[in-house]
Amino acid sequence: MSAERDSAVGEQISDGGRETAKAAKTAAAGGSASAKKAAPARKTPARKTPARKTPARKTPAKKATAQKATAQKATAKKPAAKKAAPARGPAAKQASARKAAAAKSSAALKKAPAPRKQVVAPKKATASVPAAPAKTVAAHPQGESRTALVRRARRVNRELAEVYPYAHPELDFENPFQLVVATVLSAQTTDLRVNQTTPALFAKYPTPEDLAAADPEEVEEILRPTGFFRAKTKSVIGLSKALVEQFGGEVPGRLEDLVKLPGVGRKTAFVVLGNAFGRPGITVDTHFQRLVRRWKWTDETDPDKIEAAVGALFPKSDWTDLSHHVIWHGRRICHARKPACGACPIAPLCPAYGEGETDPEKAEKLLKYEKAGRPGQRLRPPQAYLDAGGRAAPPLGAG
Secondary structure, three states, rough: HHHHHHHHHHHHHHHHHHHHHHHHHHHHHHHHHHHHHHHHHOOOOOOOOHHOHOOOHHHHHHHHHHHHHHHHHHHHHHHHHHHHHHHHHHHHHHHHHHHHHHHHHHHHHHHHOOOOOOOOOOOOOOOOOOOOOOOOOOHHHHHHHHHHHHHHHHHHHHHHHHHHOOOOOOOOOOHHHHHHHHHOOOOOOHHHHHHHHHHHHHHHHOOOOHOOOHHHHHHHHHHHHOHHHHHHHHHHHHHHHHHHHEEEEEOOOHHHHOOOOOOHHHHHHHHHHHHHOOOOOOOOOOHHHHHHHHOOOOOOOHHHHHHHHOOOOOOOHHHHHHHHHHHHHHOOOOOOOOHHHOOOOOOOOOOOOOOOOOOOHHHOOOOOOOHHHHOOOOOOOHHHHHHHOOOOOOOOOOO
């Protein structure tokens, strides 16, 4: 009985325990349900943490969608950034413009070739009477430098000085008046013809006063052998009157005064200045012009420009003797039509060698005056000329 009672009590206890457990579970469930209903009020932002939702829990599809959305947002922001760039202000615009201009200028400087150095040729002397010949650039054969041209020209003059040590003006004169008249008469004729004519003229009219008062017809008759005798008569009578009226019957010793006389140009003035007054000058006659162009000292054709170009190659003290050397060589060897190249002492220095006869024997036959053993042009030559083997010219009518 007791055992049954104990077992019944145990069953009751066990049933009671089970009921108690059920009640506890029900209470717990109810509590949780009530807790759930009360959660919105009880929960705080601190309790609800984002740790519960982590990126690791997202699926690959969701990750791809998120990345695509992020890329679209970044792309949408780029145009906005580009549009917003100009809004930085005028300072930014000016800075960018300066950078672009600097880049363009540097590129242009790199591409542009270096400027060539220009050589300005020195100005040639003008034809004004008082001006001295200025330095000019003469023509250079085969690229000859200016220095080489000067050296060659001066060497030619030295060689000619050895060939013609007795060179002198080939007009007979005793004073400046006779020289200026004889020089005017030498135009378009030879010095020999003038020397054969002037003795009779000066014998009858020895002074400027005498010739200024002369009968033109009588003077014409004396000057007829020289050619152009009427024009020459007018010139010599006119210059004689000018000497009497303006200079007291004396020939002036200045270039600017001489060229004012009738029939007197720069060539005649330099002949008078160099040989009657000892003042240097270059006489540019037909022989001088021909030779300096053959030698490539200059390509000028105007006498005044030739004078300036050649004068620039030599010291002023050499001008008068240089004129004699060149003129003598032109009359005796370097002729106009057929130069005697085979007998020329300066052939190695001449750029025009070969224009004339190069055979020595044939060239020897082309020589004139004392070089050919014949008389010179003066009736009364200097003693130095005679000592060197020169012969005086015969008077007019002597045959």
